[in-house]
Amino acid sequence: MHGWRPPYSTHPPAAKLLVALSVSLFGNYPWGWRAANALMGTALVPITYLLARRLFRSKLAASIAAALLLCEGMFLVASRLAMINIVYITLGAWAYLMLWCFVQNPAPRTQRIQLLAMSLLLGLYVSTKAAISEVAVLLCLIVIAVNVVGPVPLRPFPRLAHLITAKLIGACGLVVGIVLLVYLAVFMTYSWVVWRGIGDLVAYHQRVFNYNSGLPFSFPNASPFWSWPFLLHPYAYWKRDLLNGAVEVIWCGGNPLLWWAVLPAILIAMVRGYTQKSMAWMFLAAGYLAYLAMWIPLRRYLFIYSYMPALYFGLVTLAGALEECWNGAARRWEHFVLLAPLLPCLILGLGVVWGGFAACSISIVYLLLRRRAEDWEGKFVCLIFLSATLLVFAYFLPLWMGIPLSEAGYTARMWLHGRGLASWVGYGAAR
């Protein structure tokens, strides 16, 4: 904004431009640095509500999704820092919302507008984060293709097949064209001062590719992608050990109950997607798996916050599974797998005796309800899960907000503290 020559970064510049805009509007102070991301993080809550309402056609599922998102610490931390993560998550969620508006819209005239809006948002997403954003574009293109082609057998109707092919090419062309246009516009804005031609873009991408190819596999606080769903290796973004014994920390970790419940929720989504031929469940399961599978070919070090896009899909899926429980549409094995993550939380949080006692009490109440009031067993699962989520959130909140904790309080919250990968303490504050 001051005509500075832009610094090099391996990630595209849209989120950095947003922070720069925030600084120019609110001033070069912490509040100014963080305001834009706080707004993006706040916007994610209603967007998630609307997306879940579209996917599950239920206000209850939408409310649960929004509540789960509010209780997830990693999203909270990302909304309080001037980092790029919350920006691309919000843009992605908004793009998915427009995608489902497009899918569920019966009027072809307005479909084009929705596709246009989705493409613009995807373009900004691609302009914010490399690699992860391409998964979103691919996912959207697949959903569009499935939606356009539909279940109609085409062979007997060659004219219809021709129309559908034209529509498919049109939709994909529109998405890809606009995404690239937005990307080019953002990149040119950022590097306006040093822009010498389209070769800059090629040189930049070569440099990004070479840089990433040369990165080592291990790094302090890095963790392999398969460990993320189990929350094995979160770490402190920042930590201060005050002499009064208090510990202040900004923790790059999530709500353990939600993280551990996401895997069963994805299992439920896969089963429901297959058995019910439900596009919404399939979309959520595919999104989650795609955001994890994309890391398989990469041989560089990775950090746990890269799990956020998959986690987002997981949280929305979890909300849908809990809503099914509340409405009595969930089967018993679904109740069981959704309650299972409570056990490690109770044992690690309360100790073997009290945790075991609480787990037994919950099991007994569930079994009693199953025998005497069958309608209530699913509601019970939903209520217990949501209450536990809120309690775990409140317990871990100081770690996400940098609220001073006693040394004992901090240690008590570090549920895993082994010497290997399963450690929540992370790399020390040594320098």
Place this chain on the structure above:
Amino acid sequence: MDADLQVGLDMAQRGSRKLFQQALVIAAAMTAAIICGLSYLADLSCREKSASGDQIDLLKENLADHWSVFGALSAAQVSFNRINDGSVEIRVRSDNLSWLTVSSGVSYRVGLLSPGWYEFTGEFRADANAHAGTGAQLEVHSDRWRTVFSAAQPHGGSWQTTNVYFRPSYADPGAEISCRFWGRTGGQAGRALLRNMYILKIAGEPPPKAPRFDLAKQEEARLGKLGHPRNGSLPPSPQTGLGRFSGAAVTVFFLAMIVGMSWWLLA
């Protein structure tokens, strides 16, 4: 009658479901409000620090609330004691072996200074024992700059007065005063004394012969002057034959054609 009862039950069920949904929405809104409130409170201390007056006393009353430990030390291994002459004694004891390999000490972080010159003054004394390999030093950090003011001295050495002027960079407008210890394991591993330690905001330039570190100027030398085009690290590529914007224009035209044709196909 049964049908009426069923309708009534359905309505009651729908009503309770609606109530639950509303309760969830209210709970979500309240959670958001609580988070905002707590965020505000958590940030308040930083805002006070940045807005505090022109002088920061590093040895004011509640030392333990401002000084933190780093490296292999824990808070329990460090004690701050006030001595009658107004000085503060730092004693370090350490029993773990990592103390010998990890750089450790205590520090005071001053965050978010406003643009301009600051003076750091302080008096420092540390015990050193060459035989035991113990010692300590005082350091001032700001951005990428670090200066060591006083090396360790033999036990009973005199006070050393340190005085330096620095102008923080725009990108990292903070400072950190550290007392770094090295030594042995078991028992008392280090001892240092601090006195009259202040960071003062000064009006105008520092005295001509005083030691000064202009980090804002260094930043300008590295990146260019604030408000003017600055040097970045984005590599300029060789100019293509198409000129500065013609390549981009051709690309935009080509992409716009794809978008236009797609739009038409969708119609």
